[in-house]
Amino acid sequence: MNRRNFLQSIFAVLLAAPFALLFRRTKSALPGTLWQIDPSKCIQCGQCARACILRPSAVKCVHQYAACGYCLFCSGYYHDQRHKFDTAAENLRCPVDAIERTYIEDPYFEYKINEDKCIACGKCVKGCAEFGNGSLFLQVRHNLCKNCNQCHIAAVCPAGAFVRVPASRPYIFKHAGEAK
């Protein structure tokens, strides 16, 4: 190999490298299966907030609006010792104020999760499951998750709620009958 060929080879490798990396990244971002939380098994233990390698966790509370009652008194929003049904901090169950409540029309209120704030503690999910319809539940958000296939939360989840789901159906929705 002469010097010209050697430099041409180096140049070709440098040109091809980004495509190869891109291909590899694309392949790793779309595996056959992904981690997800089965809401019917989740016990809202709080491990999702603590065990994830990301801060805050890649697990977030999600809201299945079709199952929500849009109540004034939302047991996912208010803690057990609330004084009033308003939006003051002392009445709220979420420790980071990640649930935004908006009055729609009498008697309905909408509850929306601010994922930038949510830390996946599961407190609202527990309140919603114990007294409400169960429309709030935890899910791994795949736009945040590293999909490294070595999920630390899955390793410590005491309820075995972390399951593999097909990448084509990355989220688990509740059926109508399960939303209680």
Next chain:
Amino acid sequence: MKKALLLGKTIFVLLALFFLQSYLNYTSSKEVLPATPARDHSEQRQVQAVQTRIGSDFTRLQEDDTLTAFSGLWPGFRGPQRDNIVTDSVPLQKTWGADGPRVLWRTGLGEGYAGAIIVHERAYLLDYLEAENADALRCFALLSGEELWRRYYHNPIRRNHGKSRTVPACANNVVVSLGPAAHVMAVEASSGELLWTRDLVRDYGAEVPQWYAGQCPLIDGDRVILGIGGTAVLLAALDLRSGETLWELPNQHGIKMSHASVLLAEFQGVKQYIYAGIGGISACDDSGQLLWQNQDWKPPVWAPTPVPLDQQRLFLTAGYGAGSAILHLSFREGKFSAELGESWKPNRGPASEQQTPLLLDGALITIQPKDAGARRCELVASAISALPAIAAGSGRDHRFGLGPYLYADGALWILDDEGVLHVYSFADWRFTELSRCKVLPGVDSWGPIALADGIMLVRDSTSMVCLDLRKEP
């Protein structure tokens, strides 16, 4: 050289100032907003004020109302004695073949949890007519299911975990109903003729509780007793036939209307009406004089009616994290007083979220709420002498949601959330399942059960079924 050093120091200081300013500008505390009370814009909330003409409309659906003779009676909330116990039941079929119990008829209903009553050959239900946006007292022929008439009125309310949720009461040929927006209506049971009405919001300044009114009217002899929780009146007695006010108990402490129904009980030989409202529990005698009041236990939502345990104690229970408590009543020098005793959370003792527990031979029987930990939604029994200990449970494979239950012919009849009717025996502090069958297609089968002489009416959120449980029809 000095100039260069000076220039370098100046650049360093400027850079340091730049980074300091950047840090102060970008600190996350800038994005923290105060969590103040009205962030949801609920100040815009306007409760729809509709002038309702209660009982304005009537439709007769069957001209011939000659009905099959039937003597059964379930005339109001929790039956003839308001205790959900049938002491003189006909023998009931407790086990069934593959088809389950015999179905006499089924009918569709507006979404809700209202329970029916049985008065001889008729059944009455305060339904919600979805198409007409109306509360409707519907009268059915009990054994055929044919609707005989309906008395109704326009009441446009939005779905809020269903709409209907009360049980009417009947005595002396008068049916009294209380609608989701606290509209009271009295009609003649045989003809459906309107006798009198009351709008508890308009007439007394009452507030409709969250998820609409759940109180079932109490008829005691020739009077109707209502828990009002209005601006000035807490409880009122109205003449059953005319609706005329007999007495009113002043609302001294601003107690609001709850979902609980007025309890008629006798303590120390004194008959009293007891009402568990939002903000406190109160009792008055049959002339409307206050006997006692207690405001030490204040759940934000109160649905189960208190249960008298003995001559000194009332069992209080409510859902949404409240748990249960014992209220001790004492009678000294002609005066009653009420003192709050032990209280507990649902994971430590018997509790209930919606249904009123059942007191059976010294055993308090209830279905635990969903926040009761390992015993969530289990059927449990506690000796009233050893509360809050739970002495028996149906076990983790036998859970029932928030469904209703009653005791008849030596067995517990329980309807779970999904419309499955379960039969359990309870002996020697053990529950034993005798049979089960899905009798309703839908969900949220929370409406109280009616049972009279072997004919049972049960409902889910949108339908009702009439079952013939008699061994010998």
